[in-house]
Amino acid sequence: MYYAKNWLFSCGLVVLLGLGGCQDVTDDLSPSGSDQRPAVTAGSTGSQTNQQAPSFTAVDSLGATRTLAAELAMADGVVLYFTMWCPVCDSHMNHIRSSLVADFPNVTFLIVDYVTGSVVASRAAQLNNGYASFTVLADVDHALFNAFNGSMGTTVVIDSSGMITLNEDYKDGVKVRATLEALP
């Protein structure tokens, strides 16, 4: 009888986990390493790699208007980093500042703040987090967040022709560096 109860308990565990697996968001139980990036049409505009970046006009935390076209006209490329002023974001931005900025003087690095909701609050967060030297775009209406399918840590590299050459989560910086080194 005792072993029968244990067996029933084990079955219960399996059922519990099975129920968890019924959700469509539990791919983690059996991760896939297959490349499922969708094919893109050459010359199309969108947020994916090898698409033309959507043009944008944004206000930075000092109140100045910035456009993608103007930034690209002055640089070999533009890097957008999406921040919510969290520890992960701070670690990434610190890494960008210490490991990438000096090595790519002809690339413009722009921090996109999509959470503070105003130019004033964005500036306050920028200074509070110690990033006065960066240019921070106050994405008040989430235009950039939506246009580039952003999230915490999303890093977008746009070359001088306006094509997106990288759009993914910032990790150890290796892939961003390789992408920047490959800029024309």
Added chain:
Amino acid sequence: MGAAVLFSPQAHAASCCGGGSSSSLVLPKFSRAMVDVSFDIEQYDGFWNRQGEHVSDPPGSDLNQYRLNVGYAHRLASRWQTSVIMPYVWNDNSYSGLDTQTDGLGDTKINLWYEAFDGVTCVWKVRKPSDLKPAAYFGATLTVPTGVSPYDDVDNNFDITGRGFYRLDGTMLLEKTIYPWSASLLLSYGKYLERAVNREYGKHVEPYDKNLGDRLLVTVSTGYTVFLDSMDTVTYTLALSELQEDEATINGSIDSTSGFKKRSAALTAAYATMDRDWVYKVTWNHALDRDGWGENFPTTDVLTLGVSHVLR
């Protein structure tokens, strides 16, 4: 917010004496099973950066996570027990320019414990050397990524309720009660299993292999039990914890932007009925928002309300 899910404190439960000073779901000796339900209210209060400096959240932020933890422990044999804990997580984040509310299942923990003792080790007086013998538990915990991780089909980071990795922890818990005092030491070391990633926050990316760093948790606690006239007890426990996780690897290379440390203190009051069949607990887990108390991690306060029912 995903990172925050990693540290969901377990419901404090009765251990060998039913006093509630342990830091894991541990079934008391001579008990058949136990059901444990707890609710965590976690409030964020800035974070520590990689240099260990405390940084405030953006002005106007109100960041919270709530977790309902349902646990069940079951005795397999006189020295063996197992348990499972499933959390359900609500994220409630409000910034000046953004409000989000999401919820979902968290990561599930499955535990197997071996008790290296046969009788109750709690004593009133030390009369012989063997009375000093502590209750020693040795356990293994498998964390199953049933939560919503950055690698699932999600819209953005606000949906995250889990880390997305399997983890195996080895744990040693030593506990000694000489009424009315008690003390415990918990050491836990965990290794994640490397996994493939082909999607981040809903976007398919070039596949790569990722592994999180090894994880170490050390908790020491001391408790004091008050016996009421009814022989019900109230046990007050103060616990100090140090948690750290090494840097992750991406395709085998160290990701220097990852890893963290966190130090915290927890105060628990546990009320147990005379027969120790019901234990009601409230825990306040506090992390000091001061420089040097953590690295690369959110600073949070967690209030936990819980109840355990022991089946004899």
